[in-house]
Amino acid sequence: MTDPTVIHLRRGRTSLVLDARGPGLPRVVHWGADLGPVPADDLPALVGATVPPVVPSSFDAPTVLSLLPEASAGWSGRPGLAGHRHGRDWSTAFRLDAIDVDDPRGDVGDAVRVAHEEDDRGGVGAARVSVRATDPGVGLTLTVEITLDPVGVLTVRHRLRNDADQPYEVRELTPVLPVPAVATELLDLTGRWCRERAPQRHPWPLGAWVREGRHGRTGHDATLLLVAGTTGFGFGHGEVWAVHTAWSGDHVTAAERRPTGESTLGGGELLAPGEIVLGPGDEYATPLLYAAHSSTGLDGLSDVLHTHLRARPQHPRTPRPVTLNVWEAVYFDHDLDRLRALADRAAEVGVERFVLDDGWFTGRRHDRAGLGDWQVDADVWPTGLGPLVDHVHGHGMQFGLWVEPEMVNPDSDLFRAHPDWVLTAPGRLPLPWRHQQVLDLTNPAAYAHLLDRLDALLTGYPGIDYLKWDHNRDLTEAGHAGRPGVHTQTLAAYRLFDELRARHPHLEIESCSSGGARVDLEILRRTDRVWASDCNDALERLSIQRWTGLLLPPELIGTHIGPGRSHTTGRVHDLGFRAVTALFGHHGIEWDIGAISTAERAELAAWVALHKRLRPLLHTGRVVRLDHPDPAVQAHGVVARDRSRAVYAVSRLATSVAQTPGPVRLPGLDPTRRYAVRPAEGVPEPATLQITAPGWLPAVTLAGAVLAAVGLHLPALHPEQALLLEVDAVD
Numbered sequence: 088m089t090d091p092t093v094i095h096l097r098r099g100r101t102s103l104v105l106d107a108r109g110p111g112l113p114r115v116v117h118w119g120a121d122l123g124p125v126p127a128d129d130l131p132a133l134v135g136a137t138v139p140p141v142v143p144s145s146f147d148a149p150t151v152l153s154l155l156p157e158a159s160a161g162w163s164g165r166p167g168l169a170g171h172r173h174g175r176d177w178s179t180a181f182r183l184d185a186i187d188v189d190d191p192r193g194d195v196g197d198a199v200r201v202a203h204e205e206d207d208r209g210g211v212g213a214a215r216v217s218v219r220a221t222d223p224g225v226g227l228t229l230t231v232e233i234t235l236d237p238v239g240v241l242t243v244r245h246r247l248r249n250d251a252d253q254p255y256e257v258r259e260l261t262p263v264l265p266v267p268a269v270a271t272e273l274l275d276l277t278g279r280w281c282r283e284r285a286p287q288r289h290p291w292p293l294g295a296w297v298r299e300g301r302h303g304r305t306g307h308d309a310t311l312l313l314v315a316g317t318t319g320f321g322f323g324h325g326e327v328w329a330v331h332t333a334w335s336g337d338h339v340t341a342a343e344r345r346p347t348g349e350s351t352l353g354g355g356e357l358l359a360p361g362e363i364v365l366g367p368g369d370e371y372a373t374p375l376l377y378a379a380h381s382s383t384g385l386d387g388l389s390d391v392l393h394t395h396l397r398a399r400p401q402h403p404r405t406p407r408p409v410t411l412n413v414w415e416a417v418y419f420d421h422d423l424d425r426l427r428a429l430a431d432r433a434a435e436v437g438v439e440r441f442v443l444d445d446g447w448f449t450g451r452r453h454d455r456a457g458l459g460d461w462q463v464d465a466d467v468w469p470t471g472l473g474p475l476v477d478h479v480h481g482h483g484m485q486f487g488l489w490v491e492p493e494m495v496n497p498d499s500d501l502f503r504a505h506p507d508w509v510l511t512a513p514g515r516l517p518l519p520w521r522h523q524q525v526l527d528l529t530n531p532a533a534y535a536h537l538l539d540r541l542d543a544l545l546t547g548y549p550g551i552d553y554l555k556w557d558h559n560r561d562l563t564e565a566g567h568a569g570r571p572g573v574h575t576q577t578l579a580a581y582r583l584f585d586e587l588r589a590r591h592p593h594l595e596i597e598s599c600s601s602g603g604a605r606v607d608l609e610i611l612r613r614t615d616r617v618w619a620s621d622c623n624d625a626l627e628r629l630s631i632q633r634w635t636g637l638l639l640p641p642e643l644i645g646t647h648i649g650p651g652r653s654h655t656t657g658r659v660h661d662l663g664f665r666a667v668t669a670l671f672g673h674h675g676i677e678w679d680i681g682a683i684s685t686a687e688r689a690e691l692a693a694w695v696a697l698h699k700r701l702r703p704l705l706h707t708g709r710v711v712r713l714d715h716p717d718p719a720v721q722a723h724g725v726v727a728r729d730r731s732r733a734v735y736a737v738s739r740l741a742t743s744v745a746q747t748p749g750p751v752r753l754p755g756l757d758p759t760r761r762y763a764v765r766p767a768e769g770v771p772e773p774a775t776l777q778i779t780a781p782g783w784l785p786a787v788t789l790a791g792a793v794l795a796a797v798g799l800h801l802p803a804l805h806p807e808q809a810l811l812l813e814v815d816a817v818d
């Protein structure tokens with residue numbers, strides 16, 4: 088008989104099966120590979136087959152893991168909810184009240200259908216489930232919102248409402264998803280300033296692998312994705328499950344493997360004591376937990392996530408303008424004539440957006456003063472920014488401006504006038520960081536002032552097309568009115584972005600935070616790209632971009648050609664290596680190109696032109712990365728969605744013991760089609776391509792199957808050199 092309360096949702100290559108027969112919270116029976124059209128009559132059998140046996144020295148009935156793990160259901164791992172009411176009501180036993188299923192494709196038996204507004208999480212064609220459960224004994228209502236978008240990206244959010252008269256403190260509320268036991272290895276990312284998103288990988292041991300961020304921002308060390316996979320999974324092979332906690336404040340992402348047999352991935356907000364105390368009728372909502380699965384390794388995972396992000400209504404649809412950011416060219420040394428000359432050079436090489444970085448506002452001659460005083464410095468800019476904005480626009484380029492709205496230097500007029508407008512622990516200022524403190528955006532007067540200043544700036548200079556929105560310190564001891572304040576500060580910052588965007592709908596915004604410390608999907612709902620790192624050293628960038636790209640498609644990642652000698656590492660690289668590395672993203676330049684030779688500018692212009700020619704492919708195609716056996720070789724590419732063409736970059740990171748690193752395979756092509764492979768057209772004379780011995784540059788025509796399985800020997804590159812290959816179908 089059909090059981091309407093076993094729900095099977097299918098989207099993309101993913102299935103989600105929920106056992107919602109009650110009386111407790113629903114259980115995820117399966118999240119992973121598409122199961123095909125399971126007959127409704129088989130669903131109860133599927134549920135039955137996945138109930139664990141009762142074993143000696145355990146509860147008398149099988150324990151099953153629900154959408155909110157509870158001790159009352161026999162769960163002894165990390166709790167889904169931790170909270171209390173003056174030390175009582177600490178344990179829940181939620182009972183299912185209602186379940187709404189909106190699955191436009193059917194396949195949900197007799198479940199109730201409800202209409203949901205289209206939103207940017209699922210869009211048209213998404214399946215949605217909403218579960219409501221109550222525990223009258225403790226006076227709480229839990230709502231679980233699940234969305235499975237058309238490509239198979241799952242999002243889960245919990246909402247908890249206090250139904251009682253007494254306050255209830257939420258200490259932790261974390262959605263979790265089960266992962267099957269075949270997942271035996273974990274991959275996550277960590278990092279620091281200038282070395283963001285460094286991978287770490289290890290067997291998945293019993294116990295909990297918990298990644299916590301207490302920076303009050305997403306953090307340089309945030310994991311971005313936490314991936315569990317089958318033994319030896321790689322870019323092109325293995326089955327993987329991954330989650331992302333979409334939150335720009337304190338957060339936790341965790342993998343747990345229990346001796347009782349369950350494995351879970353989950354993530355939520357990290358709450359300080361007393362931070363969330365629900366009054367009667369109040370509700371707390373968790374950040375969205377994004378989850379994706381792939382049977383074809385990490386590239387398959389990225390493909391699902393990139394496709395999801397590209398389908399969002401707010402995803403940038405115009406060609407991503409090649410950007411010149413002046414930071415590493417002039418730092419705080421602002422001079423109109425010099426900047427105009429830089430804009431001239433930028434226009435010559437093909438730049439489309441010119442960004443004036445830090446240093447334009449009152450008192451900002453160095454990083455110790457001025458933050459908070461968001462008016463143009465009349466000493467440095469006696470005629471305002473207008474002449475520069477006009478000059479930039481005169482070249483047909485967009486104009487961008489740097490701001491750091493949430494911050495204030497104690498040496499600023501704003502702080503002198505309102506020393507109480509910053510986040511503090513009672514009685515003391517938090518430790519200074521880059522000589523700055525954090526404005527308390529939950530203070531209505533501070534918020535209104537800031538919104539007004541930013542709005543006035545954008546209204547006064549309608550020529551500002553773009554803001555680079557920075558955030559250069561951690562929030563430490565970030566209290567508001569004596570209470571922990573990161574949660575409310577994070578929501579207020581989101582509100583500020585949203586209000587500014589609503590008032591200035593054509594404005595684009597970059598999320599920057601001392602480089603890449605605010606990279607998450609919640610900030611990306613209100614911004615158009617991220618600054619991946621302050622490190623423009625191409626060698627470091629290869630890794631930073633590769634792993635940022637696990638979640639984000641190239642068009643959302645700012646990638647700039649830096650100066651010959653990197654400002655953050657001192658390494659020296661040829662332009663060719665820097666340009667090939669910066670090609671695969673939202674391309675730009677961060678270099679004093681007023682001070683380089685004419686020949687070098689011509690070479691740079693050729694690289695910019697090449698990026699523009701390849702941009703439609705780079706910003707829509709499928710990203711592939713190679714599992715090359717030699718760690719000194721890193722290769723990646725982008726394949727057109729119809730697999731008619733592709734571009735690959737092969738980089739030599741170091742020397743190898745082996746004389747040649749072996750053939751490089753080209754994945755992602757149509758195995759049945761034939762492709763012409765050749766060095767990319769339009770690459771400036773490879774005067775700078777250093778090859779250890781004169782070798783051949785490949786120009787062959789072979790089937791996609793051959794290129795994927797056998798690959799090509801490439802010239803023996805010197806370390807820190809890269810080769811760009813273009814591949815076109817010939818049939």
Ligand code: DGJ
Binds near residue numbers: 445489557602
């Ligand atoms: C940190 C950013 O990451 C840099 O790109 C630059 O904008 C500086 N801040 C300016 O202070």
